[in-house]
Amino acid sequence: MSEALPVQADPAGLAAFIHEVPDFPSPGIAYKDITPLLADAGALARAVEGMAAQVGEAGIEVDRVVGIESRGFILGVPLALRLGCGFVPVRKPGKLPREVRFEEYALEYGTDRLEVHVDGVVAGHRVLVVDDVIATGGTAAATGRLVTGLGGEVAAFAFLLELSGLGGRDQIAEHPVVSLLTY
Numbered sequence: 001m002s003e004a005l006p007v008q009a010d011p012a013g014l015a016a017f018i019h020e021v022p023d024f025p026s027p028g029i030a031y032k033d034i035t036p037l038l039a040d041a042g043a044l045a046r047a048v049e050g051m052a053a054q055v056g057e058a059g060i061e062v063d064r065v066v067g068i069e070s071r072g073f074i075l076g077v078p079l080a081l082r083l084g085c086g087f088v089p090v091r092k093p094g095k096l097p098r099e100v101r102f103e104e105y106a107l108e109y110g111t112d113r114l115e116v117h118v119d120g121v122v123a124g125h126r127v128l129v130v131d132d133v134i135a136t137g138g139t140a141a142a143t144g145r146l147v148t149g150l151g152g153e154v155a156a157f158a159f160l161l162e163l164s165g166l167g168g169r170d171q172i173a174e175h176p177v178v179s180l181l182t183y
């Protein structure tokens with residue numbers, strides 16, 4: 001369950017581009033729809049630049065960006081280009097064609113499994129895990145386990161938006177976390 005929380009931090013002026021949809025995809029969920037932000041060239045640029053700036057200001061150095069399907073792809077690819085590194089997709093089951101590692105996880109609304117190609121993360125690589133939203137943190141934590149299970153180092157997690165009331169940060173507390181908007 002998530003409540004309609006007020007925005008606490010919004011340095012890039014992005015909250016106006018995120019629409020809250022009550023009871024989607026199930027009753028009690030206050031869904032944050034980022035599609036208006038994606039549709040606005042200025043807001044999209046500020047989002048990617050703002051996330052890159054937070055990574056840089058925290059002194060986080062990165063060899064690869066790992067983006068989580070599907071909204072993590074949308075932000076992860078421009079962020080990887082901006083940071084000068086490659087992009088690795090973490091996908092929902094059965095989508096990747098070669099040998100994968102998988103992790104199960106609990107979502108705010110259900111359970112699922114995430115997969116990555118076994119050669120997507122190289123031992124010793126510093127990985128930035130990117131997604132649009134952290135809610136309960138189950139998705140991010142599972143992705144962190146995929147990265148470390150393949151010998152990578154989670155340099156940090158970067159989110160556009162954090163629903164702070166759901167305790168997601170606690171699930172990944174051993175790693176640096178940056179988020180542009182906090183609710």
Ligand SMILES: O=P(O)(O)OC[C@H]1O[C@H](OP(=O)(O)OP(=O)(O)O)[C@H](O)[C@@H]1O
Nearest residue numbers: 069070071108133134135136137138139
């Ligand atoms: O912190 P958590 O509680 O784990 O939730 C966060 C995840 O939920 C959403 O993904 P969703 O599974 O809805 O998929 P989508 O990106 O394909 O819409 C969001 O994009 C994150 O990946």
Ligand SMILES: Nc1ncnc2[nH]cnc12
Nearest residue numbers: 002030031032108133135
């Ligand atoms: N409330 C929410 N809004 C958008 N994406 C989410 N992913 C998990 N919880 C979410």
